[in-house]
Amino acid sequence: MKRFLVALTAMAFMSTTTFAADMTLPPPHSNDKLSVMQALSQRKSSRNFVDEALSPVQLSKILWAANGLNRENGKRTIPVALGVYSVEVYAVTSEGIFLYDAENHKLKLIAEGDFRSTTTTGQSFVNKAAVNLVYVETPDVWQNAKRVPPRDAQIAFANITVGAMIQSVALVAETEGLGNCVRGSINITAFKKAAKLSDGKNILLAQSVGKISD
Numbered sequence: 001m002k003r004f005l006v007a008l009t010a011m012a013f014m015s016t017t018t019f020a021a022d023m024t025l026p027p028p029h030s031n032d033k034l035s036v037m038q039a040l041s042q043r044k045s046s047r048n049f050v051d052e053a054l055s056p057v058q059l060s061k062i063l064w065a066a067n068g069l070n071r072e073n074g075k076r077t078i079p080v081a082l083g084v085y086s087v088e089v090y091a092v093t094s095e096g097i098f099l100y101d102a103e104n105h106k107l108k109l110i111a112e113g114d115f116r117s118t119t120t121t122g123q124s125f126v127n128k129a130a131v132n133l134v135y136v137e138t139p140d141v142w143q144n145a146k147r148v149p150p151r152d153a154q155i156a157f158a159n160i161t162v163g164a165m166i167q168s169v170a171l172v173a174e175t176e177g178l179g180n181c182v183r184g185s186i187n188i189t190a191f192k193k194a195a196k197l198s199d200g201k202n203i204l205l206a207q208s209v210g211k212i213s214d
C-alpha cells in the first residue's frame with residue numbers, strides 16, 4: 001500500500017510538473033503586421049511586462065532576428081567584423097536558461113529553472129519578462145579566424161554586433177506587439193554561475209522581451 005501511494009504521488013508530481021528540454025524552434029514566419037518604418041516609429045523601451053510565455057513562433061522570430069541564419073552560405077541577420085560570429089545569445093525564461101544554436105535554429109537547455117533574476121541587478125520587471133536575452137562574447141572563436149584583430153578591436157566588434165542584435169529584436173518585438181528593454185545592469189557573477197559560462201566569456205548586454213500590460 002505504502003509503495004502504491006509513493007508511486008501515485010510520483011505520478012501526480014510528473015503530471016503537474018513540466019520539465020524543460022532542448023527546443024526545436026518553428027520557422028520564423030514573416031507574417032508581420034507592421035512595416036519596418038512603422039516598427040521603427042513605434043520602437044521604445046517598455047518595462048510593464050506581464051508574466052506570460054511567448055508563443056513558439058514569437059520566440060523563434062525573436063531569436064532569428066537576434067542571430068539567425070538568413071542565407072544558404074550560413075551568414076546571418078546581423079553583420080559581423082571579418083565574418084566571425086563572436087556573440088552568443090542566451091534566452092532566459094521561466095523554464096530555464098537556453099543557448100541559441102543558430103545553425104540548427106534550436107534552443108539548447110543549459111540549466112532548468114527560473115533564473116530570470118540572475119540577469120538583473122534588481123530591476124523587478126525582469127522577473128516578469130517572458131524572455132531575457134543575454135548577449136555574451138565568446139573570444140575563443142577568433143582562434144580559427146584568418147586574421148586575428150587585437151583584443152580591444154575584438155571587444156569593439158562584439159559590441160557593434162550586439163547593437164545590431166538589439167535593434168533587430170526591438171523591431172520584431174514591435175511587429176509582434178511585444179515590449180522590450182535593453183539592459184546594461186546585469187548581475188554578472190550570478191548569471192555567469194547560473195549559465196555555467198567559462199572564464200573567457202564576457203557578458204555584454206541583456207534585453208527583456210515579453211507581453212506588456214496596456
Ligand SMILES: Cc1cc2nc3c(=O)[nH]c(=O)nc-3n(C[C@H](O)[C@H](O)[C@H](O)COP(=O)(O)O)c2cc1C
Nearest residue numbers: 043044045046047123166181182183184185186205
Ligand atoms: C547600452 C544600454 C544599456 C541600457 N541599460 C538599461 C538598464 O540597465 N535598465 C533599463 O531599464 N534600461 C536600460 N537601457 C534603456 C534606456 O534607458 C533607454 O533606451 C533610453 O532611456 C531611451 O528610451 P527609449 O528606449 O524608450 O527610447 C539601456 C539602453 C542601452 C542602449
